[in-house]
Amino acid sequence: MPLPVVAVIGRPNVGKSTFVNRLAGIQDAIVHDEPGVTRDRTYREAYWRDRDFLVVDTGGLVFDDDTEFLPLIRQQAQLALAEAKAAILVVDGQAGLTAADEAIATWLRQQSVPVLLAVNKCESVEQGIAQTAEFWKLGLGEPYPVSAIHGNGTGDLLDQLITYLPPTEEEEETDEIRVAIVGRPNVGKSSLLNAFVGENRAIVSPISGTTRDAIDTVIEHEGQRFRLIDTAGIRKKKNVEYGPEFFGINRAFKAIRRADVVLLVIDALDGVTEQDQKLAGRIIDDGRACVVVVNKWDAIEKDSHTIYEYEQAIKDRLHFTEWADTIYVSAITGQRVTKILGLVTAAAEQHKRRVSTSVINEVLEEAARWHTPPTTRQGRQGRIYYGTQVSTKPPTITLFVNDPKLLGDNYRRYIERQFRQSLGFNGTPIRLIWRGKKVREMERESANRATKV
Ligand code: GDP
Numbered sequence: 001m002p003l004p005v006v007a008v009i010g011r012p013n014v015g016k017s018t019f020v021n022r023l024a025g026i027q028d029a030i031v032h033d034e035p036g037v038t039r040d041r042t043y044r045e046a047y048w049r050d051r052d053f054l055v056v057d058t059g060g061l062v063f064d065d066d067t068e069f070l071p072l073i074r075q076q077a078q079l080a081l082a083e084a085k086a087a088i089l090v091v092d093g094q095a096g097l098t099a100a101d102e103a104i105a106t107w108l109r110q111q112s113v114p115v116l117l118a119v120n121k122c123e124s125v126e127q128g129i130a131q132t133a134e135f136w137k138l139g140l141g142e143p144y145p146v147s148a149i150h151g152n153g154t155g156d157l158l159d160q161l162i163t164y165l166p167p168t169e170e171e172e173e174t175d176e177i178r179v180a181i182v183g184r185p186n187v188g189k190s191s192l193l194n195a196f197v198g199e200n201r202a203i204v205s206p207i208s209g210t211t212r213d214a215i216d217t218v219i220e221h222e223g224q225r226f227r228l229i230d231t232a233g234i235r236k237k238k239n240v241e242y243g244p245e246f247f248g249i250n251r252a253f254k255a256i257r258r259a260d261v262v263l264l265v266i267d268a269l270d271g272v273t274e275q276d277q278k279l280a281g282r283i284i285d286d287g288r289a290c291v292v293v294v295n296k297w298d299a300i301e302k303d304s305h306t307i308y309e310y311e312q313a314i315k316d317r318l319h320f321t322e323w324a325d326t327i328y329v330s331a332i333t334g335q336r337v338t339k340i341l342g343l344v345t346a347a348a349e350q351h352k353r354r355v356s357t358s359v360i361n362e363v364l365e366e367a368a369r370w371h372t373p374p375t376t377r378q379g380r381q382g383r384i385y386y387g388t389q390v391s392t393k394p395p396t397i398t399l400f401v402n403d404p405k406l407l408g409d410n411y412r413r414y415i416e417r418q419f420r421q422s423l424g425f426n427g428t429p430i431r432l433i434w435r436g437k438k439v440r441e442m443e444r445e446s447a448n449r450a451t452k453v
């Protein structure tokens with residue numbers, strides 16, 4: 001399935017190309033100042049959270065007198081819009097609302113794509129609100145103050161934008177587990193990949209097929225399909241110069257973003273390095289499940305303590321992934337390699353697991369019985385009203401509390417430990433969102449819930 005297209009539209013000089021560069025993650029591209037320069041439609045890859053999409057800059061829409069678009073650019077914009085899943089109309093918050101903006105908005109309202117309104121050049125937050133006010137008139141809903149140059153405000157806009165994009169192929173395919181194999185150079189990633197493919201049935205070879213398949217390898221193991229992500233990046237790597245920023249980290253980050261489960265491969269000979277910690281940090285930030293694979297176990301001289309020493313070292317140096325299973329393997333001899341996929345399956349199940357609200361609240365009640373939330377010197381005490389799991393991948397639980405400030409880090413960690421102890425979630429990070437609520441709101445909601453039950 002091709003990536004969804006987002007069209008960026010607006011009159012010249014409002015900052016469209018700067019904005020597109022911002023979305024595509026390039027800050028220093030050259031920007032031309034002449035208004036009305038027709039550009040070819042160029043598609044740029046962009047992503048936000050776990051969504052990939054293409055942005056297309058339609059070129060500046062210009063009016064001939066004050067009634068007609070210049071036909072060519074208008075045609076371009078029309079074409080771009082025809083294939084777009086969403087459009088972003090960019091206007092200039094410093095210049096204010098113009099007749100050209102209104103004409104474009106009128107035209108956009110007649111199209112069938114959802115439109116978001118970005119009020120650009122709003123560098124200052126306070127002024128931004130005032131600058132956007134007049135753009136409500138365009139009839140395109142809430143104007144978002146943004147600065148393409150500095151990046152502020154774009155997050156809110158993109159959060160909204162991705163809700164307009166169709167579900168990805170990957171989101172629809174639920175029977176496949178997406179696996180990223182990441183690690184420093186020479187830890188044995190490609191040896192592991194070969195071991196997986198050697199032992200299992202490779203369904204899609206990484207060479208032919210669609211673009212996506214060309215970089216992934218799909219294997220089947222005990223009736224379960226695994227999509228090994230970006231295996232071209234793992235295979236093709238000989239004669240690469242390793243820069244100071246270690247090899248392929250962006251590629252690894254990209255693979256992590258697409259994965260359900262990440263295999264963090266560590267070289268038993270080197271132990272846990274700073275780069276491994278960096279990757280682990282990313283896995284947590286992106287909310288991916290993880291299995292720690294200590295490879296080259298055959299090359300280690302072992303006595304009865306060795307495994308405990310490794311376990312301790314991993315606990316110390318990768319303490320933030322203490323929920324992840326660790327497995328000691330050899331890609332070369334094949335020792336325990338097939339067991340990895342079993343751990344991957346288990347982690348993937350936890351990653352998408354849903355726990356009922358009643359179970360969550362039992363844990364919370366039990367937790368509060370052992371340890372009441374702290375009280376401030378002024379006598380204010382934190383209170384957790386209730387919790388509910390709001391999403392999966394990773395499991396995310398929102399906790400409604402009287403005032404999030406009253407629940408400090410220690411208490412939050414305590415609650416997280418209680419969830420872990422009672423609910424497991426082995427192999428996946430979990431997220432807790434602490435949300436303040438007024439008592440009256442809470443009472444109204446619980447009354448509503450009570451009547452529904
Ligand atoms: P386009 O014609 O709509 O593609 O606009 P450009 O991206 O070429 O930008 C037009 C002018 O606006 C350039 O001088 C940019 O430097 C400037 N510009 C773009 N974005 C911003 C912004 O967020 N803040 C400010 N202050 N200027 C911007």
Ligand code: GDP
Nearest residue numbers: 185186187188189190191295296299330331332
């Ligand atoms: P990558 O850069 O992470 O893909 O690592 P490779 O798979 O290319 O392996 C790097 C080197 O480590 C090669 O010389 C492999 O033969 C060696 N190697 C990989 N796995 C093992 C293993 O399990 N045991 C031993 N002793 N060597 C291994």
